[in-house]
Amino acid sequence: MTTAYDCLQHDQHDPLASLREQFALPADVIYLDGNSLGAQPKAAAKRAMQVIEQEWGTDLIRSWNSAGWFDLPSRLGDLLAPLIGANPAEVVITDSTSINLFKALAAALQLQAQQHPQKKVIVSERSNFPTDLYIIEGITQWLQRGYELRLVDSVSELSIAVDQDVAAVVLTQVNYRSGELLDMAATTALAHAHDALIIWDLSHSAGAVPVDLNGARADYAIGCCYKYLNGGPGAPAFIWVAPRHLADFQHPLSGWWGHTSPFAMQSGFIPTPSIRRALCGTQPIISLALIEIGLATFKSTDMTAVRKKSLHLTDLFIELVEQNCSTHGLELITPRAHAKRGSHVSFLHPHAYSIIQALIRRGIIGDYREPSVMRFGFTPLYTSYMDVWNAADALRDILDNNSYEINTPRYTVT
C-alpha cells in the first residue's frame, strides 16, 4: 500500500524533478491535462516578445530571411525528429494535424493507385479521434473512386481487417480516450504484409512514449505539437514521410511553400524534392516559433527517462485510485500492461463529467471525454508523484462524500 510519504520519496529521487521549474504552472493547480494542452514553458513569453518586437516590429519583412522564418518548418522538424525516431530533413512542422493527415492519405492513395489500383479499402479504428475519420471520409467521398472505410471495434481485429484489399491503414498510436498504446512495429509489419501503407497519428504519443518511425518502417506520420510537446495552444502540427516514399509524395494542397522554387513565381507546380513538399501556404510564425521553446523542454532528458517516469506515474495513479475508490464503480479502460499503455489513464463512471468538474473546482485539472470517461494525463516533465497522490486523494474524497453535482455536460476542447 503506497503512502503519501512514499510519493514524497519518489519525488525526492526523481531525476526529472527539476524539469518542472521550466514551466509556469499555477501554484494552486495540479495539471493532469498535458495530453490535451501542454503547460506553458516559462521561456515562451520571452521568445514571443523577441519575435513580435524585434523580428516583426523592427526587422519587418527582412525577417523572412534574417530570422529564418521561411526555414522554420524544417528547422523545427529537425529538432523534433529525434523524439519520434526520425532523421533530420524527414519532418516539417506546418498546418494542422487534420490537414497533414489529408496530405498523407492523399499521397498514400495516389501511390497505391499506381501500384495496386485494385486496393480500395482504408482501415481505421472506430474509436480513433473523430477528426481522423472525418478526414478519411472527406477524401474518399470526394475522390468518388470506390474507396471504402473499414472500421475495427478493437485493434485486436486488425489482423483480420487488414487484408489484400487494403490500400491504407490510419491509426492513432495512443488512443485519445483509453490511452491504449499500439505496437507500431508489429502493426506496420501487418500492414506491409498485405502491401498496405500505414499512416500513424502520433498526437498522443510524441513526447509521451518512445517512438521509432524509421525502426518500425512506418510509411507516414502526423501529429500535434501542443500536447506533450508543449508548443502552445493550437501550435502547428508535424508531418513525416519515410524517405523511400518522398519522391512519390504528392498531394493536392500544392501551395507555393512546397514548390521547388517558391520565389521564382513560376507557372506550373513542381514539388521540391525535400520534405518541404509537404508544405502548402504561409505559416503562422508566432505560434510556429514557440514550438522551439516547447521542444527545448526535452533538452536535458531523453524519451527513455520520460517513459520510465510516465509508467511509474500511471502505475501509481491506477494503484491509488483502485486502492482508494474501489467501492465507487470506476472502471479502468486503460490497459494495465506497460507495453499497451500511453501516458494517460482513463476511468469510466456514470457521473464522469460532474466528477471532473468537481476536481477542477479543487484545482485538479483532468479531462472529460464523451461518453462517461474521466481522463488524466501524466506529463513526466512536470507531473510529480505528490500530484498523483493529491489527485487520487481528491477523487476519493469527492466520491466518498458524493460532493459533485450531477449537472448537464458542457464540452471542452481536448
Added chain:
Amino acid sequence: MTTAYDCLQHDQHDPLASLREQFALPADVIYLDGNSLGAQPKAAAKRAMQVIEQEWGTDLIRSWNSAGWFDLPSRLGDLLAPLIGANPAEVVITDSTSINLFKALAAALQLQAQQHPQKKVIVSERSNFPTDLYIIEGITQWLQRGYELRLVDSVSELSIAVDQDVAAVVLTQVNYRSGELLDMAATTALAHAHDALIIWDLSHSAGAVPVDLNGARADYAIGCCYKYLNGGPGAPAFIWVAPRHLADFQHPLSGWWGHTSPFAMQSGFIPTPSIRRALCGTQPIISLALIEIGLATFKSTDMTAVRKKSLHLTDLFIELVEQNCSTHGLELITPRAHAKRGSHVSFLHPHAYSIIQALIRRGIIGDYREPSVMRFGFTPLYTSYMDVWNAADALRDILDNNSYEINTPRYTVT
C-alpha cells in the same frame, strides 16, 4: 511640380496622420512593404503576453472556453466583415490563404458538378499569384475529371475567356505585381452571365481598397490577414462564402472544427450549418489572437478615408518618380486610372533587384518581384506623404549616381 514642403503640408492636414502612432515602426525605416507584411501594432506585444501568460500559462485548457479560443475564427471573422462588405457570421479566419482557396474551389466545383456537370473550365489570370494557380492545378489533377485551366494574359481577355464551359473563375482583385485593381461587380456579373462561380482572392485588397462582396454578389472570397490587415507574420487567413451558397458549401478538408457537434465525438462527418463548416483542424491560437489587434488599427477610420489617402499617396509617388527619374528607363506597370489601381505601385527596371537592395540599405523598404519589378506598398494607416517624398528622392539619388551594385538576385518572401 510637387515639393517637399507640399508633402509636409499634406501630412499636417492628413486626417489619418495620428494612426501611425499605433505602430511600432523603427525610426530609421521608411516602410513601403505593408502589402507584404503589415507593420507591428504596438498593442500586439501586450496581447501576446496576455494570451501566453494568462490564457495559456494560468488558465490552461480552460481557455478554450473561458478565453473564447474556440470561437476566435468566427469572432475575428465578424470583426473583419465590415472591411470587405460582408455581414457578421459570413466569414471565418482560419488556416492559410492557399488552403482556403482549396476549400472554396472544391466547394464551387462540387456545386457546379451538380448543377452544370458539363462545365469543366477554370479561368484565372496567368499573372495571378502563383500559389493560387498551383492550388487550382492540385485540385484539377487530383480530381481527374477532365477539368482544364484557362489562363488569360490580361484581364481584358476575360470577356472572351469566360464562356459557357466555365465552372469557376479564380481572380485576385489586386494583382500582386502590377497593383492592378479589378472591378469586382462587373467581373462577377460577367462570370454569372455564363453561370460560372467566382472566387475572389482579396490578399492585396482587404484593408487597402473598399471591398463590397455582398454588393458585388460575389460567390466566395479568401485572403490574407498579414498584409494590410496587420495581423502579424503568417497570420491565419480568411474565407467568406455567400450566404446563398452556404448550405452547399462542402469541401474535403472535413475536420472536426467544421462538424456540427465537434465535442460530441460522433462518427460520421456532419458539417455545421454555419460558416464554421469552412474550418478544419485546431487553429494556432497565439497567431490567431493577434489578428484582433491588427483589425483594431482600423477602428478610428473607415475604408473610404483609407482609399482616399491611398490614391493620394500612390498618385504622389508616381508623380515624383516620373518627375525625378524620367531619364532612367523606369516603366510604370501600375494603372494610372484610379479605378484600376490598388494600394501599391510597381516599376520595371533591368536592375530592379539591385536598386531595391540599395534602397533597403538606406532604410527604405520596398520589394523586388520576379522579374525586374520594384514594388512599393502604401499603407494609409502609417505611410506619410514625407515618406513618399523621401523614398522617391532616394530612388532618384541612387539612379542618378548609379549607386547600386549589380548583384545576383536573392529572393525574399512577400
